[in-house]
Amino acid sequence: MSVLSTIIQREFLAKVKNKSFIVMTFLSPLLFVAIMGVVAFVASIKGDQKQIAIHDASGIFEKEFESDKQTKFYYFKNEPLEVLKDSVQSEFYDGLLYIPVEDDLNKVAEKVQYISNDSPNLDFVLDLEDIIAEKITKENYLKNGIDTKAIDSLKVNVSAKLSKSTGEDGLKGINEIKTFIGFGFGYLIMMFIIIYGNMVMRSVIEEKTNRIIEIIISSVKPFQLMMGKIIGTSFAGLLQFLVWVILGGVLYGVLGAMLGTTSTAEQMMQQPEAMEAASKFNFEIVKQYIEELNIVSLVLYFLVYFIGGYFLYCSFYAAIGAAVDNETDSQQFLLPIMLPLILGIYIGFATVINDPHGTIATVFSIVPLTSPIVMLMRIPFGVPWWQIALSIVLLYGFFIFVVWVAAKIYRVGILMYGKKPTWGELLKWMKY
Amino acid sequence: MSSYILEAKNIVKNYGSYRALNNVSLQVPKGSIYGLLGPNGAGKTSLIRIINQITMPDSGQVILDGEPLQPKHVQYIGYMPEERGLYKTMKVGEQALYLAQLKGMDKAEAKKQLHYWFERLNIEGWWDKKIQELSKGMAQKVQFVVTVLHQPKLLIFDEPFSGFDPVNANLIKDEILALKEKGASIIFSTHRMESVEELCDHIALIHLSNKVLEGNLLDIKRSFKSNTFEVGIETNQAEALKQLLITQNYVVQEADFKTIHNDYKLLVQLQQHTANDLLQLLIANGQVTHFLEKIPSANDIFIQTVSKKS
Numbered sequence: 161m162s163v164l165s166t167i168i169q170r171e172f173l174a175k176v177k178n179k180s181f182i183v184m185t186f187l188s189p190l191l192f193v194a195i196m197g198v199v200a201f202v203a204s205i206k207g208d209q210k211q212i213a214i215h216d217a218s219g220i221f222e223k224e225f226e227s228d229k230q231t232k233f234y235y236f237k238n239e240p241l242e243v244l245k246d247s248v249q250s251e252f253y254d255g256l257l258y259i260p261v262e263d264d265l266n267k268v269a270e271k272v273q274y275i276s277n278d279s280p281n282l283d284f285v286l287d288l289e290d291i292i293a294e295k296i297t298k299e300n301y302l303k304n305g306i307d308t309k310a311i312d313s314l315k316v317n318v319s320a321k322l323s324k325s326t327g328e329d330g331l332k333g334i335n336e337i338k339t340f341i342g343f344g345f346g347y348l349i350m351m352f353i354i355i356y357g358n359m360v361m362r363s364v365i366e367e368k369t370n371r372i373i374e375i376i377i378s379s380v381k382p383f384q385l386m387m388g389k390i391i392g393t394s395f396a397g398l399l400q401f402l403v404w405v406i407l408g409g410v411l412y413g414v415l416g417a418m419l420g421t422t423s424t425a426e427q428m429m430q431q432p433e434a435m436e437a438a439s440k441f442n443f444e445i446v447k448q449y450i451e452e453l454n455i456v457s458l459v460l461y462f463l464v465y466f467i468g469g470y471f472l473y474c475s476f477y478a479a480i481g482a483a484v485d486n487e488t489d490s491q492q493f494l495l496p497i498m499l500p501l502i503l504g505i506y507i508g509f510a511t512v513i514n515d516p517h518g519t520i521a522t523v524f525s526i527v528p529l530t531s532p533i534v535m536l537m538r539i540p541f542g543v544p545w546w547q548i549a550l551s552i553v554l555l556y557g558f559f560i561f562v563v564w565v566a567a568k569i570y571r572v573g574i575l576m577y578g579k580k581p582t583w584g585e586l587l588k589w590m591k592y
Numbered sequence: 593m594s595s596y597i598l599e600a601k602n603i604v605k606n607y608g609s610y611r612a613l614n615n616v617s618l619q620v621p622k623g624s625i626y627g628l629l630g631p632n633g634a635g636k637t638s639l640i641r642i643i644n645q646i647t648m649p650d651s652g653q654v655i656l657d658g659e660p661l662q663p664k665h666v667q668y669i670g671y672m673p674e675e676r677g678l679y680k681t682m683k684v685g686e687q688a689l690y691l692a693q694l695k696g697m698d699k700a701e702a703k704k705q706l707h708y709w710f711e712r713l714n715i716e717g718w719w720d721k722k723i724q725e726l727s728k729g730m731a732q733k734v735q736f737v738v739t740v741l742h743q744p745k746l747l748i749f750d751e752p753f754s755g756f757d758p759v760n761a762n763l764i765k766d767e768i769l770a771l772k773e774k775g776a777s778i779i780f781s782t783h784r785m786e787s788v789e790e791l792c793d794h795i796a797l798i799h800l801s802n803k804v805l806e807g808n809l810l811d812i813k814r815s816f817k818s819n820t821f822e823v824g825i826e827t828n829q830a831e832a833l834k835q836l837l838i839t840q841n842y843v844v845q846e847a848d849f850k851t852i853h854n855d856y857k858l859l860v861q862l863q864q865h866t867a868n869d870l871l872q873l874l875i876a877n878g879q880v881t882h883f884l885e886k887i888p889s890a891n892d893i894f895i896q897t898v899s900k901k902s
Contacts, residue, residue: 370677370678370679372677372679374673375738376694379666379695381663
C-alpha cells in the first residue's frame with residue numbers, strides 16, 4: 161500500500177471515528193427535519209377566526225362579503241356607527257369596515273374606512289378593498305349598460321407553449337428547475353468547501369500543536385501529507401453528506417407521511433382534475449425533463465467543478481492551518497478566502513437569475529475562484545462550450561498553482577512555532 | 593562499503609538572509625554514538641532536518657551509507673525530534689502502526705516488532721489506550737518505540753533526555769546502548785554534557801552555523817588536556833616545595849579541591865617533564881596523598897571552544 165493511501169486511510173478514519181463527527185452526522189438531519197417540521201407546523205396553524213363588523217347603510221355590499229374559516233363578517237345596516245366603534249374598542253369585534261352612503265359610488269371608493277385596535281394585516285385589507293372595488297366596478301358597468309356576463313365570457317387565458325429556435329419543444333417550469341439545480345449545486349460546493357475545508361485546517365493545526373508533524377514529515381513528503389489529508393477528509397465529507405441525504409430523505413418521508421398525506425389526499429378528493437394530472441405524471445414526462453435538463457452532463461460538470469474548487473480551496477485551508485498555531489489566528493487569513501466564495505453566491509443570486517449570460521455572470525464564471533459556483537449556476541441555461549472549456553482550464557491551472565504555493569507555505573509553516581506570521585512572511589517562505 | 597554511516601559535505605542552508613549552516617561537513621563512523629553539540633540556535637536542528645530530508649540544503653551533499661541521500665532512505669533513519677508529540681486521540685497501537693507504515697514498513701512486520709518492544713518496555717497493556725490517557729513519561733516510552741520500531745541503521749535523537757524523568761532516562765539510555773550493540777549508529781544532538789561524557793565516542797561541535805570541532809572524543813580530550821595534575825601532599829615545608837617546583841620549571845598554582853587529608857594542594861602543569869619526574873620529586877619531599885591528571889570534560893571543551901570563537 162502506498163504511503164499516500166495509508167495517509168488517506170488514517171485521515172478518513174480519524175474523522176469518521178471522531179465523536180463529534182458521528183454526532184453531527186446523525187443529529188444534523190434530525191435537527192434539519194425537526195426545524196422543517198416546526199416551520200411547517202407553525203405555518204399550518206390557523207389563527208383564530210376574525211370577527212369583522214361591516215357598516216353599510218346603503219346595503220349595496222350585503223352579499224359581497226362571505227364568511228370563511230379565517231373571517232366571519234357581521235353585516236349591519238341600521239346600527240349607529242358609534243355603537244359598532246365602541247364594540248371594536250371593547251374588542252367584541254376585531255375590526256369594523258365602514259362603507260359610507262354616497263350618491264356617487266366612486267366617492268364611496270375614496271371614503272371607505274377600516275377601524276381596528278391593532279394595525280391590520282395588509283393582505284387582509286387588500287382583500288377587503290378588492291371586494292369593494294369589484295362591486296363598484298360591476299355597478300359602474302351596469303350603469304353604463306355593459307353586460308358583465310358578456311365581459312366574463314370574453315376573458316381569455318393565455319398559456320404560451322415554449323420552444324427553442326432549434327425546434328425542440330420547451331417544457332413548462334424548466335427554467336425554475338434549472339435555476340434550482342444550478343443554485344443547489346453551487347450552494348452545495350460552497351457548503352462543502354467551508355465545512356470540510358475548515359476540517360482540513362483544524363487537522364493541520366492539530367498535528368502542529370501535537371508536535372507530531374516533524375515525525376511524520378521525516379517519513380513522508382509534506383505534499384503527500386497535505387494531499388492525503390485533503391482527500392481523506394473529502395471522503396469523510398462525502399460519507400457524511402450521503403448519510404445526510406439518505407437519513408434526511410427517510411425522515412422527511414416519515415414526517416411527511418405523518419403530517420402531510422391526509423391533507424393532500426383530501427385535496428385530491430376535492431379536485432378530480434388533480435387526480436387525473438397525478439395519474440398522468442408518468443415516466444414519459446420524467447424522462448422528457450431529464451433529457452431537457454441533460455442531468456448526466458450536469459452531474460459531470462458538477463463533479464469537474466466540485467473537485468477543482470474543493471481542492472483549490474482546501475489547499476488554501478491547509479496552508480493557513482500550517483501557517484498559524486491555533487484557530488483564533490486563522491481568522492485573518494480566512495477572510496480573503498471566504499470573500500470569493502460569498503461573492504460567488506451573491507453574484508449568482510443577483511445576476512445569474514436575471515441575466516445568466518450577462519457580462520458579470522460570464523466573467524465570474526470564468527475567474528477560477530468563483531467559477532465553481534457561478535459557472536454551475538449558469539450551465540443549466542446553456543453556456544457556449546468555449547467558456548466552459550476556458551473556465552475549466554483556468555480552474556485547474558490555478559488549482560495546480562495554488563497547490564504548489566500552499567505546499568510551500570505548508571512545508572515551512574508546519575515547523576514554525578510560536579508566532580503568527582504576517583502576509584509578508586508567508587511570501588518569504590515560498591523562497592525557502 | 594563506506595566506514596561512515598553518514599557523511600555531510602559542505603552543507604549550506606540559508607533562511608532568507610540568515611545563514612543557518614555554513615559549509616558544514618561531518619563524518620559519522622558506523623556503529624558510533626555521535627554527539628552533535630552546540631549552543632541553542634547553532635544550527636543543529638537545521639542539520640538534522642536536512643539529514644531527515646525535511647528540508648533541502650541550498651548546497652552540499654549528504655551521503656548515507658555510501659549513497660547520496662534520497663527519499664527511500666527515510667526507512668533507514670529513526671528520528672526523535674526535540675519537539676515530541678503523538679496524536680492525542682489515536683490509540684497507541686494504531687498510531688505506532690501508522691507511523692511504521694509511513695516509514696515503509698509492512699503492517700504485519702510492524703505489528704510483530706511493536707509487540708516485541710511493548711513487551712520489552714513493559715507496556716503491553718497500552719495498545720488500546722489513547723495518548724491523552726497516558727502520563728507524559730508513558731507517552732515518551734511510546735515515542736521511543738515509534739522511533740526505533742522500523743530497525744533503522746541510523747538513529748537521530750534531538751535532546752533525547754529532555755523531559756524524561758530519571759528512571760525513564762536511564763531506561764532509554766540502556767536501550768540506546770543496546771541498539772548500538774546491535775549495530776545501529778546513533779546521532780545525539782544535545783547541550784547536556786554529562787550524557788555526552790557518558791555515551792558518545794565521537795563528537796562534533798557546531799557554533800554560529802559553523803562546525804568548529806569534530807573527532808573521537810578521547811582524541812579531542814587528549815588534544816585539549818594541558819598536562820596539569822592535581823597534587824595533594826602532606827609536608828611541613830610547603831612553601832619550600834612550591835619554590836622547588838618553580839625553579840625546576842613547573843607551572844605551579846595553589847589549589848583547592850576536596851580530599852580527605854589535611855594536605856597541601858597544588859595544580860602543577862608539566863612543561864618538559866613527565867608525570868613520573870614530578871612524582872619522584874614529590875615523593876622525595878613528603879607523603880603524596882593525591883595525584884590526578886586533570887582531563888578536560890566535554891563541558892570544558894564545549895565552553896572553551898564556544899567562548900574562544902565568539
